[in-house]
Amino acid sequence: MNPSFQEQKLLIYNSLTRKKETFVPLKAPHIGMYVCGPTVYGDTHLGHARPFVTFDLVFRYLTLLGYKVRYVRNITDVGHLENDADEGEDKIAKKARVEALEPMEVVQFYTVQFHQMMDKLNVKRPSIEPHASGHIIEQIEMVKQILDKGFAYEAEGSVYFDVEKYNREHDYGVLSGRKIEDLISNTRELAGQSSKRNPFDFAIWKNAEPAHIMRWPSPWGNGFPGWHMECSAMGCKYLGDQFDIHGGGMDLLFPHHESEIAQSTIANGKAPVRYWMHNNMITINGQKMGKSLGNAMSLMDLFSGNHPLLEKAYSPMTIRFFILQAQYRSTLDFSNEALQAAEKGLKKLLTAAETLSKLTAKKDAQEQGVAKMMQSCFDAMNDDFNSPMVIAQLFDAVRLINSVQDGHSSLNQQELDQIKELFRIFVFEVLGLVSEESGAENDILDGLMQTIIQLRQEARARKDYATSDVIRDQLGALGIVLKDGKEGTSWEQK
RNA sequence: GGUCUCGUGGCCGAGUGGCUAGGCAGCGGUCUGCAAAACCGUGUACAGCGGUUCGAAUCCGCUCGAGACCUCCA
Numbered sequence: 072m073n074p075s076f077q078e079q080k081l082l083i084y085n086s087l088t089r090k091k092e093t094f095v096p097l098k099a100p101h102i103g104m105y106v107c108g109p110t111v112y113g114d115t116h117l118g119h120a121r122p123f124v125t126f127d128l129v130f131r132y133l134t135l136l137g138y139k140v141r142y143v144r145n146i147t148d149v150g151h152l153e154n155d156a157d158e159g160e161d162k163i164a165k166k167a168r169v170e171a172l173e174p175m176e177v178v179q180f181y182t183v184q185f186h187q188m189m190d191k192l193n194v195k196r197p198s199i200e201p202h203a204s205g206h207i208i209e210q211i212e213m214v215k216q217i218l219d220k221g222f223a224y225e226a227e228g229s230v231y232f233d234v235e236k237y238n239r240e241h242d243y244g245v246l247s248g249r250k251i252e253d254l255i256s257n258t259r260e261l262a263g264q265s266s267k268r269n270p271f272d273f274a275i276w277k278n279a280e281p282a283h284i285m286r287w288p289s290p291w292g293n294g295f296p297g298w299h300m301e302c303s304a305m306g307c308k309y310l311g312d313q314f315d316i317h318g319g320g321m322d323l324l325f326p327h328h329e330s331e332i333a334q335s336t337i338a339n340g341k342a343p344v345r346y347w348m349h350n351n352m353i354t355i356n357g358q359k360m361g362k363s364l365g366n367a368m369s370l371m372d373l374f375s376g377n378h379p380l381l382e383k384a385y386s387p388m389t390i391r392f393f394i395l396q397a398q399y400r401s402t403l404d405f406s407n408e409a410l411q412a413a414e415k416g417l418k419k420l421l422t423a424a425e426t427l428s429k430l431t432a433k434k435d436a437q438e439q440g441v442a443k444m445m446q447s448c449f450d451a452m453n454d455d456f457n458s459p460m461v462i463a464q465l466f467d468a469v470r471l472i473n474s475v476q477d478g479h480s481s482l483n484q485q486e487l488d489q490i491k492e493l494f495r496i497f498v499f500e501v502l503g504l505v506s507e508e509s510g511a512e513n514d515i516l517d518g519l520m521q522t523i524i525q526l527r528q529e530a531r532a533r534k535d536y537a538t539s540d541v542i543r544d545q546l547g548a549l550g551i552v553l554k555d556g557k558e559g560t561s562w563e564q565k
Numbered sequence: 566g567g568u569c570u571c572g573u574g575g576c577c578g579a580g581u582g583g584c585u586a587g588g589c590a591g592c593g594g595u596c597u598g599c600a601a602a603a604c605c606g607u608g609u610a611c612a613g614c615g616g617u618u619c620g621a622a623u624c625c626g627c628u629c630g631a632g633a634c635c636u637c638c639a
Contacts, residue, residue: 107639122639162637247634253567254635298637320639325568327638350639351570357631361638396588397578402571402632409577412589419588422602451579459579463587473603477596480604536598543600554601561602 076136086347103314110147111181114369115188125399144197148178164284191387203301210296226266228278228292247325299330312339321349392417395458423469433481441489
């Protein structure tokens with residue numbers, strides 16, 4: 072009973088207009104969505120988790136609504152400069168020299184790690200995951216087109232985009248709200264930029280210094296593509312001149328996405344993207360987390376608890392839930408307290424999901440408003456993917472489930488089926504949460520536990536509470552919690 | 566300096582003009598041999614000042630505070 076997009080009015084906040092707009096795809100039921108992927112030269116960190124979980128949510132929801140989504144998320148393995156001075160070198164090349172590795176070895180290592188981390192977070196793989204290094208030809212072609220149309224110029228083996236000329240006919244600043252006059256007064260003069268006509272012009276092809284390892288031949292000499300080319304070229308190649316959604320972190324809005332619009336508009340004759348979506352940052356003590364700020368926390372650190380700022384390890388699902396508890400356009404502040412709250416909340420939700428599978432219906436039970444909960448979840452998602460509202464609704468359902476379990480309420484068959492559907496759709500398909508139960512599937516362990524529980528049960532029957540409490544305490548020290556319920560004792564690993 | 570965003574109860578975080586967001590923590594109760602879990606109840610929250618309005622956390626102005634972008638960054 073999955074819903075169809077024809078029945079839903081989906082609102083998406085468009086960074087271009089700074090408003091929520093009704094989402095109308097170019098060619099329904101097909102949707103093209105491009106999201107800026109990671110630069111694979113370092114550990115995947117908490118900050119990376121946010122856009123990929125966010126757009127995973129978007130991908131999952133659009134798919135649920137029956138759209139055929141082609142989701143493209145690139146791997147940046149060339150092209151980003153250490154700084155934009157001419158002697159700047161490719162980040163990946165630099166790392167490679169430091170570690171005496173082949174650049175592609177570094178790329179491979181961190182790409183694999185990135186995939187592992189995303190898998191742990193239950194982030195679905197995109198439809199296409201193109202590498203920038205595999206699309207050098209396409210990028211060179213696009214540079215040629217821009218040159219042919221007269222919106223770029225060659226200087227000292229590099230090709231620069233002529234922002235001022237572009238701005239005469241188009242608006243360089245549509246997305247970021249910047250004005251070219253402000254850019255003139257605010258752009259820093261950096262050493263080695265003498266070959267640019269204007270400091271705010273950006274490279275679409277860079278000449279490679281002799282020491283630069285990552286280099287490709289081009290009509291302008293050996294070099295590598297400029298910062299923003301890969302997304303323009305690969306977006307166009309796989310999604311066409313114009314596609315529906317482009318996503319990424321807010322920090323990419325300027326200059327990355329602004330420049331992408333300019334390049335693509337010239338090369339293809341039309342604005343590339345209809346809906347621009349930007350997720351906000353994760354902050355740590357109120358400050359943006361970032362490698363350059365020295366407060367980055369890798370996902371491996373989080374999962375292992377091995378970091379000075381961490382009181383304990385947090386599971387991947389806890390991180391996912393933590394991210395989904397905030398709307399994607401808000402900043403999300405990290406703290407141990409907040410993560411521990413998320414951890415407990417998630418456990419409550421998933422325990423209820425398990426309880427739900429064992430509930431039985433009662434004939435003629437009163438209506439409990441399950442249909443309304445379902446509708447509220449759709450309303451929340453339709454309002455710019457408001458996952459915290461979905462979660463709030465789900466907790467109302469949790470209370471209902473637990474109260475049925477306790478015998479304080481009851482559900483008729485229809486509503487029981489509906490609430491199961493609610494969990495299937497929203498907890499598992501849309502929010503993408505999965506149970507992380509460990510140990511329970513181990514037959515030997517479970518057999519042992521049943522034996523122990525039975526022995527303790529006999530002690531309790533004799534009112535030998537000293538013995539029963541010793542058993543419980545010692546298991547507790549091993550991280551096993553016993554819960555005495557009406558229908559016997561259950562156990563779980565903490 | 567320029568552009569922009571934000572400031573919600575102990576913590577995280579929804580909410581854009583009138584109706585209990587939610588989670589975590591706390592407090593009281595039910596259940597339990599005791600716990601745990603669950604359930605029930607429980608909070609004079611909207612940075613400050615002024616304005617608009619019958620009515621503002623929500624709109625406008627000012628003040629204070631925080632952050633982002635302007636350089637690679639999710």
